[in-house]
Amino acid sequence: MPAAIVARSDGVYTAKMPVVVTGVIGSDTHIVGNRILSMALEQAGYKVVTLGALTPAVEFIKAAIETNADAILVSSLYGQGELDCRGFRDLCVEAGLEDILLYVGGNLVVGKQAWPDVEKRFLDMGFDRAASPGTRTETVLAWLAEDLADRKRRDA
Amino acid sequence: MTTAALLIDFGSTYTKLRAIDLDRRRILGSGQGPSTVTTDIMIGMKAGLDDLERRLGGLPRFKYRLASSSAAGGLRMVTVGLVRELTAEAARRAALGAGAKLVGAFAYRLTTSDVERIVSLAPDILLLAGGTDGGNSDVILDNAEVLGRSALACPVVLAGNRNAADDARAALAGREVLATDNVMPEFNVLHIEPARAAIRQVFIDRIVHAKGIDRAHAEFDRVLMPTPAAVLEGARMLADGCDGISGLGALLVIDPGGATTDVHSVGSGEPSAPGVIVQGLPEPRLARTVEGDLGMRHNAANIVELVGVDAIAAEAGLDAARVNALVAEISGDFDRLPQTADEIALDRALVCVAVRHAVTRHCGTVDTVYTVSGPVAVQRGKDLSEVNAVIGTGGALVHSPDPRSVLEMALADPAVPRSLRPKAPKLLLDRHYLLYACGLLGTAEPQAALELALANLDAMARNPSVERAVIG
Numbered sequence: 001m002p003a004a005i006v007a008r009s010d011g012v013y014t015a016k017m018p019v020v021v022t023g024v025i026g027s028d029t030h031i032v033g034n035r036i037l038s039m040a041l042e043q044a045g046y047k048v049v050t051l052g053a054l055t056p057a058v059e060f061i062k063a064a065i066e067t068n069a070d071a072i073l074v075s076s077l078y079g080q081g082e083l084d085c086r087g088f089r090d091l092c093v094e095a096g097l098e099d100i101l102l103y104v105g106g107n108l109v110v111g112k113q114a115w116p117d118v119e120k121r122f123l124d125m126g127f128d129r130a131a132s133p134g135t136r137t138e139t140v141l142a143w144l145a146e147d148l149a150d151r152k153r154r155d156a
Numbered sequence: 157m158t159t160a161a162l163l164i165d166f167g168s169t170y171t172k173l174r175a176i177d178l179d180r181r182r183i184l185g186s187g188q189g190p191s192t193v194t195t196d197i198m199i200g201m202k203a204g205l206d207d208l209e210r211r212l213g214g215l216p217r218f219k220y221r222l223a224s225s226s227a228a229g230g231l232r233m234v235t236v237g238l239v240r241e242l243t244a245e246a247a248r249r250a251a252l253g254a255g256a257k258l259v260g261a262f263a264y265r266l267t268t269s270d271v272e273r274i275v276s277l278a279p280d281i282l283l284l285a286g287g288t289d290g291g292n293s294d295v296i297l298d299n300a301e302v303l304g305r306s307a308l309a310c311p312v313v314l315a316g317n318r319n320a321a322d323d324a325r326a327a328l329a330g331r332e333v334l335a336t337d338n339v340m341p342e343f344n345v346l347h348i349e350p351a352r353a354a355i356r357q358v359f360i361d362r363i364v365h366a367k368g369i370d371r372a373h374a375e376f377d378r379v380l381m382p383t384p385a386a387v388l389e390g391a392r393m394l395a396d397g398c399d400g401i402s403g404l405g406a407l408l409v410i411d412p413g414g415a416t417t418d419v420h421s422v423g424s425g426e427p428s429a430p431g432v433i434v435q436g437l438p439e440p441r442l443a444r445t446v447e448g449d450l451g452m453r454h455n456a457a458n459i460v461e462l463v464g465v466d467a468i469a470a471e472a473g474l475d476a477a478r479v480n481a482l483v484a485e486i487s488g489d490f491d492r493l494p495q496t497a498d499e500i501a502l503d504r505a506l507v508c509v510a511v512r513h514a515v516t517r518h519c520g521t522v523d524t525v526y527t528v529s530g531p532v533a534v535q536r537g538k539d540l541s542e543v544n545a546v547i548g549t550g551g552a553l554v555h556s557p558d559p560r561s562v563l564e565m566a567l568a569d570p571a572v573p574r575s576l577r578p579k580a581p582k583l584l585l586d587r588h589y590l591l592y593a594c595g596l597l598g599t600a601e602p603q604a605a606l607e608l609a610l611a612n613l614d615a616m617a618r619n620p621s622v623e624r625a626v627i628g
Contacts, residue, residue, distance in 0.1 A: 017290070019290070019291070021343075027525050027526065027527045027528075028527065028528070029527050029528075029529055029532060030529075047290070049342075049343040053433070054433060054435065054525060054527070054532065054534065062239045062241060062242055063242075063343050063344070065238060065239050065292060066238055066239050066242045066243055066287060066288050066291055066292060066340070066343060067287075067288045067290075067291035067292070067343050068287065068288075068290075068291040068292040068293070069291075078527070078528045079528075
C-alpha cells in the first residue's frame with residue numbers, strides 16, 4: 001500500500017495519501033500504545049489525524065468527515081471499550097461514512113475472556129478488525145494495506 | 157500648531173467623531189451627527205463636523221482622517237462550513253474576528269431551502285469553507301455549485317480545502333471570489349488570520365462602496381474596517397503594547413449594546429493550572445463573540461426571559477408588572493437613554509445579566525472527568541481566569557450610575573468554579589469611547605494611539621464591601 005503514496009510537497013499531503021484517524025476512546029487516558037501506532041502509521045506513509053486520549057466517539061467521526069479519512073483506528077485500554085464502542089458503526093452510517101474502515105484494539109473487555117468471543121462481539125458491532133492485546137504494529141499495517149487495496153479494487 | 161487626527165465611526169444610529177491631538181496624546185473634542193447612510197451619508201457627516209467645529213471653535217487641519225463603519229446593518233455575513241464544530245465553527249470565528257455581523261451560519265451540504273434562506277438574507281459577503289487540505293472536497297464543491305446556480309450576488313471569500321479551491325471557484329462562476337488559506341488546513345488547527353484579512357480587503361474594496369459610505373470620501377482618507385474589528389484591534393494594541401510602550405497583557409473587553417452584547421478577549425487562554433487537558437477546537441488569541449440574544453433594547457425581553465422576571469424585578473427593586481411594562485416600552489426604542497429612576501434601575505439589572513451571561517459564554521469551562529487512573533481536569537474554550545484587565549465600553553456601561561458593579565458581573569464566581577472567568581483583573585472603563593479610535597489610529601500612529609487609550613481608561617475604584625465576595 002505505501003507504494004501508492006505520493007510524497008508530501010511543501011508540507012501539504014496529497015489527496016492520494018490515505019488518511020487514518022487515531023485516538024483513545026471514552027474516559028481513557030492510556031495514550032502510549034496509541035502514540036506508538038500513530039508513529040508507525042506515519043512512518044509507513046499514512047496521513048495520521050491523532051485525536052489523543054479522552055476522545056468521545058462522535059469526535060472520531062467528525063474528524064473523519066472533515067479530513068475525508070479512509071479508516072478510523074480506535075484504542076481502548078481500560079476495560080470499558082465495549083461500552084464506549086457500542087453504536088460506533090451506526091454513528092458512522094448516520095454521518096454518511098457507512099463504508100469507512102473501522103479498527104479497534106487494546107484491552108477491550110474486563111477480566112479474562114476468550115479472545116475469539118471478544119473479537120466476534122466487536123466485529124458484530126461493525127468493526128472491520130479487532131486487535132487483541134499485544135498485537136504488533138506490523139500486523140495492523142498489513143491489515144490496513146490489504147483492506148485499503150481491497151476497497152480500491154472493489155471501487156475501481 | 158497641533159498635529160491632529162480625526163477618527164470617524166459611521167454607526168448604525170450616529171456618526172461619531174473624535175478629534176485627537178497627536179502630540180499631546182489627548183482628545184481635542186468629539187462631535188456627533190445622525191447616521192444617514194441609507195439616504196445621503198454626507199448629511200450625518202456634515203452634522204458631525206459642524207458639531208465638532210462648534211465645540212472646538214474651529215477645525216484643525218487633520219493629518220489623518222480614518223473611519224470605521226457599522227452602518228447600514230454592519231458587515232452582514234453568512235458562513236458555510238462542513239462539520240458544525242470544525243470548519244463551520246472556524247469559518248464563524250473568522251467572520252466574527254473580522255468584525256462581521258453574522259446573519260447566518262451553515263454546516264454540511266446546503267439544502268435548497270438553505271440556499272433560498274441565504275439568498276433572502278442578502279449578505280454582504282459569504283465565507284465558504286469546508287474540509288481540511290486534502291480532506292473532504294465533495295461538500296464544499298456541492299455547496300459552491302448550488303450557490304453558483306443561485307441568485308446570490310455578493311462576493312465570496314473561499315477558505316476551504318485547498319485541493320478543491322480551483323473547482324469551487326469555477327462553480328461560483330460570475331461572482332467575485334477571493335480565495336485564501338483554509339480556515340482549518342489540518343484537523344483541529346485553526347488558521348483564520350488569512351480569511352480575516354481577505355474579508356477586510358473585500359470590505360474595503362467593495363462593501364464601503366456598495367453601502368454608499370464612499371460618497372463622503374472628500375471628508376475622510378480611508379474606511380479601514382468594520383467598527384467591531386476596530387474595537388478588537390484597539391483591544392489587541394492595549395494588550396500587546398507596541399515599540400517602547402508595554403501593554404496591559406491579557407485582557408477582556410465587554411460591550412453591551414442595544415441589540416447584542418460583544419465580548420472580545422486577547423490572550424492565549426491556555427490552562428492556568430498544571431495538568432489540565434484541553435479539548436475541542438483551539439481558540440484564537442484574538443477572540444470575539446457576539447451574543448445575539450443579549451441586547452439592552454431589541455432583546456430586553458430575552459434578557460428578562462433568561463433569568464426570569466422575578467430575578468430582574470428583585471435586582472432592580474421594582475415589581476414584576478412594572479418590569480414587564482418598562483421592557484415593552486424600551487424594546488422598540490433602540491437609542492433610548494433611561495429617563496426615570498425606574499428605567500435606570502431596570503437598565504442596571506438588564507446590563508448586569510447581559511454582562512454575566514455574555515462573559516460566561518465567552519470564557520471556557522473546566523470539568524473533572526473520572527478515569528481509571530484518577531480524576532482529570534478537561535478544559536474547553538479559553539481559560540481567562542488570569543487576565544490582567546476587564547474593560548467595559550459602550551453606552552450601557554458609560555451611562556450606568558455604578559459601572560464597577562456591572563463590570564464585576566464579568567468576574568469569576570466561587571459558586572461556579574467550572575467557569576474560567578477572570579479572577580482578579582483591573583476593572584477599567586472606556587468612558588470616552590476610544591477603543592475603536594485607538595484601533596483605527598493604531599494603523600497609522602501606534603504609539604500615539606496606545607498612549608491615548610491607556611491615558612483614557614478609567615480605573616473603577618474598588619468598593620470594599622464587595623471585595624470579599626469577589627476574591628473569595
